[in-house]
Amino acid sequence: MTVGLEQYIAVSAALFAIGFFGVLRRKNTLVIYMCLELMLNACNLGLIAFSRYHGGMSGSVFVFFTITVAAAEVAVGLAIIVALFRKRQTVQVPALNALKN
Amino acid sequence: MPTDTLNSLGEIAATNTWGAIYPEMILGCLALLLLALEVILPKFAHGAIPRIAILGQVLLLGYIVIFDVSGGSSRVAFGGMVELSATTQALRIFFLLASIFVSYLAMVSFENKSLARIEYFAITLVVTGALSIMAMSNHFVMLFVALETATVGFYVLVSYFRQNPLSLEAGLKYLIMGALSSAILLFGIVLLYGAASNPALAGSSLDSMNFQNLRVFLEANPTDTLAIIGMLLVISGVAFKIGAFPFQIWIPDVYQGAPVPTTAFLAVSSKAAGFAVLLTLVKTFAPLSNVLIPVLSGIAALTILFGNFAALTQRNLKRVIGLSGVSHAGFLLIGVIAAQSVPEATNWVLFYLFAYLLGSMAVFAVFAHLPKAWDSDLDLDDLGDLAKRNGFLGIALAIGIGSLAGIPPLAGFIGKFLIFVAAFKAELFTLLGVGIVGVVVSIYYYFGVIKAAFFEVWRFTDENEESGTPSALPGATLTALGKLTIVVAIAGSVVLGFFQGPLGSWLSGQ
Numbered sequence: 001m002t003v004g005l006e007q008y009i010a011v012s013a014a015l016f017a018i019g020f021f022g023v024l025r026r027k028n029t030l031v032i033y034m035c036l037e038l039m040l041n042a043c044n045l046g047l048i049a050f051s052r053y054h055g056g057m058s059g060s061v062f063v064f065f066t067i068t069v070a071a072a073e074v075a076v077g078l079a080i081i082v083a084l085f086r087k088r089q090t091v092q093v094p095a096l097n098a099l100k101n
Numbered sequence: 102m103p104t105d106t107l108n109s110l111g112e113i114a115a116t117n118t119w120g121a122i123y124p125e126m127i128l129g130c131l132a133l134l135l136l137a138l139e140v141i142l143p144k145f146a147h148g149a150i151p152r153i154a155i156l157g158q159v160l161l162l163g164y165i166v167i168f169d170v171s172g173g174s175s176r177v178a179f180g181g182m183v184e185l186s187a188t189t190q191a192l193r194i195f196f197l198l199a200s201i202f203v204s205y206l207a208m209v210s211f212e213n214k215s216l217a218r219i220e221y222f223a224i225t226l227v228v229t230g231a232l233s234i235m236a237m238s239n240h241f242v243m244l245f246v247a248l249e250t251a252t253v254g255f256y257v258l259v260s261y262f263r264q265n266p267l268s269l270e271a272g273l274k275y276l277i278m279g280a281l282s283s284a285i286l287l288f289g290i291v292l293l294y295g296a297a298s299n300p301a302l303a304g305s306s307l308d309s310m311n312f313q314n315l316r317v318f319l320e321a322n323p324t325d326t327l328a329i330i331g332m333l334l335v336i337s338g339v340a341f342k343i344g345a346f347p348f349q350i351w352i353p354d355v356y357q358g359a360p361v362p363t364t365a366f367l368a369v370s371s372k373a374a375g376f377a378v379l380l381t382l383v384k385t386f387a388p389l390s391n392v393l394i395p396v397l398s399g400i401a402a403l404t405i406l407f408g409n410f411a412a413l414t415q416r417n418l419k420r421v422i423g424l425s426g427v428s429h430a431g432f433l434l435i436g437v438i439a440a441q442s443v444p445e446a447t448n449w450v451l452f453y454l455f456a457y458l459l460g461s462m463a464v465f466a467v468f469a470h471l472p473k474a475w476d477s478d479l480d481l482d483d484l485g486d487l488a489k490r491n492g493f494l495g496i497a498l499a500i501g502i503g504s505l506a507g508i509p510p511l512a513g514f515i516g517k518f519l520i521f522v523a524a525f526k527a528e529l530f531t532l533l534g535v536g537i538v539g540v541v542v543s544i545y546y547y548f549g550v551i552k553a554a555f556f557e558v559w560r561f562t563d564e565n566e567e568s569g570t571p572s573a574l575p576g577a578t579l580t581a582l583g584k585l586t587i588v589v590a591i592a593g594s595v596v597l598g599f600f601q602g603p604l605g606s607w608l609s610g611q
Contacts, residue, residue, distance in 0.1 A: 009295070012291075016284075016288055019284070020281075020284075020285075023277065023281055029273065029277075032277055033277075033280075036277070036280045036281060036284060039281075039284035039285075039287075039288070040283075040284055040287065042288070043284065043287040043288050043290075043291050046288070046291040046292075046295065047291050047294065049295075050291065050294055050295035050298060051298075054295070054298040054299055054300060054305075055298075055300065055307065056298055056307035056308070056309075058242070058294070058298075058307070058308055058309070058310055059291075059294055059298070061242070062241075062242050062245075062290075062294075062310070065242060065245065065246050066245075066287065069245070069246065069249040069253075069283075072249070072253050073249070073253055073256075073280055073283075076253050076256045076257060076276075077256065077276050077280070080256060080260050080269065080272045080273055080276055081273065083260065083263050083269055084260075084266070084269040084270065084272075084273055087263075087266045087269055088266055088269075088270075096270050096273065098266060098267055098270055099267060099270055099271060099274070099353075099354040099357055099358050099477075100354075
């Protein structure tokens, strides 16, 4: 079997779905954060695959922007998580429920 | 190296007209200047830096309004990355105005708090520039990068009160929700790119993330499944930003926990940028409108109903305003849908946004002047007897809330009226009915806020005196600058309500 565009896109969609349900289901903030990164990387894989098989470079170039954006997001996000851990001594989502109706 | 490639690169380079984005570049430079000043100036002079930020923005706004209000002719720049038009120029003015108000609110909120301050103003400037570019974007790469610049800035602004666990928790919630929506948006872009770059299909293009090229492709293939899924994902991602149902879950929590200036910034600028993008995207996705319009209509109706009914039971002030903002997003969505068949409705959406800006800023300015250690705890009781204890703030609150509620003759009324006219002209009768129900329901909770400020006796004097902390009067920190800012906001709401004369031709779409 040769690996073609469909296989790459299927893997990309599967990774995206795993990340998405991980964000919804997991309780630990850090794991949720990893799932978010997984979703972004699924997008990167899709961009590269489309770019490679359809010709044209814009998809490949876009990947550089997504990687940069993801790095910026991690830098700020981890800072917030650490600051919150210092205040509350937990990063479990069910315990972080001070804001409620 | 083929000379063709070099020539086309040369053509693209020739469109890099930096003058086209001078306001955004000035904002960026001003942000850097603030950070430099923090290092250069001695400690006692740091109080001047926020004033420099506000002054710089006022000068820029004045220059644009006086010399460049129409923004020149519609044109694309930077190889099709951004598209400038009268609409984007109006939005540019909108974001600048909002950012001036936000900077002022930040000055008030940060008094008596031991926090790093200058960064807040610098980040506000950068985010404003990013939102403005987002409104101009004409290419998915530009859109995504501008959106993320703004969103990452907002993560910091939401969790800025880092001694307050509520602010941090709101920051975390916004972080997860914002990153999730960005990822969904990005996956939508990937699918659209994949569909529109397929050389086997008619109308495909090598640069298929450009909105014009994408539209050409969609006109040739209006039933492409991949493109339709991609479009729905992109619209979901944008719906997160504007807080439309069912993606509004983050709004009450984040609005409550965030500092008042950030809440105002999120409610006004971030939402407006989302709508600017939505207006562009609805034009781009016009060939798919048999799928898009029913989806957007359903979202609009549910957003209006959810926002208004959820706000009924709230007591926390910022949650009330946040949920009312959800219903405003629903009204604006009606305008966006109507703009498909009624072209001048685009300008009516902008008018609504300006009315919403002025009303919200008056209300948030009052919130910023209420005495409370952390503004996330403000609730209806804190307004108790505000009108007697500080008449000026009482009037400002009444006019702001009245404009948000759409009480004639304030600007908010004209805004809602124009949206309903647009819905009527576009024959969206169901949405029109839902909108009117929403307005009626909203009067109840808006009146609840007014009632708390005007007719309820303040109950907490004794309690505070017993615990030994004499309670500060609301508006004790009100300065001349503050009075001027609030007067501008309420005067704008009143004047725009009575008199739209100079905007007449603009509003009728000429």
